[in-house]
Amino acid sequence: MSTGITREISTFKGQERRLRASRIGVAGLLLSVVAASAPLMVTAGVMPTTYGTMGIVGQPLLFVILGVVLTLFSFGYAEMSRHVHNAGAFYAYIARGLGGTAGAAASVVALVAYSAMQFAIYGIFGFELSGLLDQHLGLRVAWWVPALVAVAAVGALGWLKIDLNAKVLGVLLLIECAMVVVFDAAALGSPGPDGLSLHAFDPATLSGAGLGTALCFTIASFVGFEQAAVYAEETSRPQVAVARVTFLAVGFVALFFAFASWALNVAAGPSQIVDLARKEGPNLLFALSEDRFGATFTDAMHLFYVTGMFAAMLSFHNVVARYAFAMGREGLLPAALGRTSRASGAPAYGSLLQSAVSLLAVALFALTDDRPHGDPTAPVLRLFTWMGNVGALGVIVLMAAASAAVIVFFVRRGAARAQAPRLIASGVAGLILLIIVGYAVKDFDVLLGAGPGGALSWILPGLIGLAVLLGLGYGLVLKAVRPQVHARIGLGNEAFQLEKAAKEAAATEPSATTGPTHSRKVSS
Template sequence: MSTSTSAQRTAKEGAVAQAAPHGRQRRLGVASVTLMIIAASAPLTVLAGGVTTTFAVTGLLGVPLSYLVLGAILAVFAVGYAAMSRHVTNAGAFYAYAAQGISRPAGVGVSLVALMAYNLMQVGIYGLFGFTVSSLLAERFGIDIPWWAAVLVCIAVVAVLGVNRVDLSAKVLGILVALEFLVVIVYDVAAFAAAPEGITAEPLSPSSLFVPGVGAVLSFGVAAFMGFESAAIYGEEAKDPHRTIPRATYTAVGIIALFYAVSSWAMAVGVGPSQLADQAGQQGPDLVFTFLGSHVGQIAADIAQVLFITSLFAALVSFHNAVARYFFSLGRERVLPGWLEATSHHGAPKAGSLVQTGIAVVVTVAFAIAGNGSDLGPLYPVLTMFTWLTNAGAMGLVLLMAIVSAAVIGFFRRRRIASVGIWTSTVAPGLGAVALAVVFGLIVANFDVLLGLTEPSVLSWVLPAIVVLPGVIGIVWALRLRGTHPALYSRIGHGEEGKAHHLGDDD
């Protein structure tokens, strides 16, 4: 392909990227998109829930180092991913990348895996949210409400934000995330100040991580980063997607990796390395709140508990927005029913938002009915709905990132864009694909541990199948469209660009 042809194509893609399809206004800057990403990782939820669980289950001190290792892997992945975001601006993100980098059937398969994974993550978090709210109301105010009632109220609030201006959601998330960071920073300072066994760098030592059990640590840790890849989803609403999306992606990865590494190190130092696994196993999320109550004050502990709830809420809003935009993108290209591309007068994907809300309601009601009289008691939504769905969703997202890394290589090999070097187009995404495939394999190998099971069960097969099978169905559906609706097939993964022309891919 000639340089002039590449330049013309890039110019066309740039023109498409600058357009605001369907009246969707470009309101988001780097800070807003970064906040949307970090909100999905839920800082306080990761510290109180994820970090304590990892220490308790694995018994390894190397958790802080694991965040740095995962951050490095995802930063390498982000090299090609961010470069591709400059040339492909589509609310479907992974879907569009796989379609244009591998093949249209692969794109449709990826889109359905992404829809399932994001829905599993979003709906699963509702289980933890319902338990936390009902427990707090019972302990502090003596008000007993079922967990599912709190969830249904939250679903309604998230739905309202979902159909409103996306920058309104960003502002709400910004306030909540800022408060979360403040509380966690206070905890970190108090933990390093307490240091009952002294400040030690052992949790950052490779010998504390790279031992038997490292797979479980990485499997738990990768969930803390989920959402960083969602930057590209907001490309069509970013003020300048060519700069906003890459900068937000790198910023989010760096902040998440460093922040969680320091905070988990602080937890190890604050409790004491020799006591950490036992205390984390006995107290769980309360480990953070009990520590704050003892070393900072009960008011700080109470505020942290409230922010733990708002942290979950922020993650719910962020994942809801991601799911709604996938529905919008697939409806726009008629891979799914066309009515899914409907937007509100604010430009938000209204139809996709309402569908996601409906899914959350149905799944919540199903778990509520199934859990009636369960022997698990109040912990039922945490040990089932939250644990099962979020771990399956995290596994799906890692698989998607590994596939997209391969798609980046294919995309730039086809286009031969002069400004993109071999490191960006081939080496970095190749390394990312291999590393993410290894992480995915470790998650599968440790899936029983992630589900809290002592031996394999039917869930060990059913939940991974729920994530993978939609991809197979998507590929078959796309191949059928190729024969029955060739015009529609030609637009797959090309968004608004596909309606004006397609790039002549021979897939």
């Protein structure tokens, strides 16, 4: 009996300090990470905005180009996943490459970025569901009522087993993908006034003042593919599954969204897509769908538009909960967060913390909403737009930093020559991502739909800058005051095993000085 328990526990500190292994396979992991991309929400929300606000007719080509860039990023990122298995993902990779202080900064940025993206979806989810309840059932409820219900539902699911979460995400994702594919087929079968045109893939269509902001919007649509590494400790064969899912997710999202944005383009006509997108806004997909299928199909699409948002919220919630767990386990956050539920093996306390923070975020925007019923200002123009753009900027910053960390990690291990193609790919991707960050910060007023020079255009991106500074300061304080905690940032379960080995060595050889700081050099 005791032997079985020993095999089950992967850290010497006990079962409650680890995530339950082998809970999710390649298929479940792929569904979980792609759900964060919210295919129907991107098709109905992001694509019309890119067409209308930025005036970029070549959006399908943009998805293809950024798909290539993120594939380059994935070569190094996926290879890193074979060597580091940690629910902290981004911050763990950055810590192993650039050091514990940089890792601490990345951990703060990750919490802010992924939380912001989850908060954003609560806003548009509440607004859309409130509108559907009013339209079909005659129930007039404020947007924050369904948003708060969603906070509770997502929190409950976050407490449960990850394999159950994967099933919920999988069903919702497959349905919304099917709805988009049906529309794509109808659009190509019944094209708009310009016929079945390939004009959207002409490089000349990428010119225009809105290109920089379109880059940020488009890359935000990919967010989710990088989350496979977060589940490494819970997958079977993580050294294979994480890398495989990362590439599959990037490829799927790039092709799916390139095809869907082309279908929208064809359905409206390349010559009319910009004007029609400005007129219809997020209703563009549904208006084009109703012309081809009628009201019943469009109503069903509206419903799965909402459930797709729920799937994305659950996906982001699971990711933030695991980041909080990893940080609690390593001493970056209170130790209580580094414990899991005995029943499900899920990071229950990290999930509870994220639910509480989500509740506060929704409540804050609800209390400051003085607009009439049905007005989108607070839930969509503020909560969704502000937080969504802040979150996207933070994730792009993390990807750029991770690209640098991958290069340093393998160079320090003496594997630069063996890993040269991957390191070159990481360097190219990192440079492009930094350029996108520059564009995003410079044009943040366009992303917000605000006037140039407005306070929000520097306050909101400044939140990510502030997170970086706070994280760096925190890391430096830990290095000076709690060096043993700083030394194990990014090591995860491995740190516990190193501590155990150090204690055993100290017990047998009192003069031994081996500790986590020395062990970091050996392990990395």
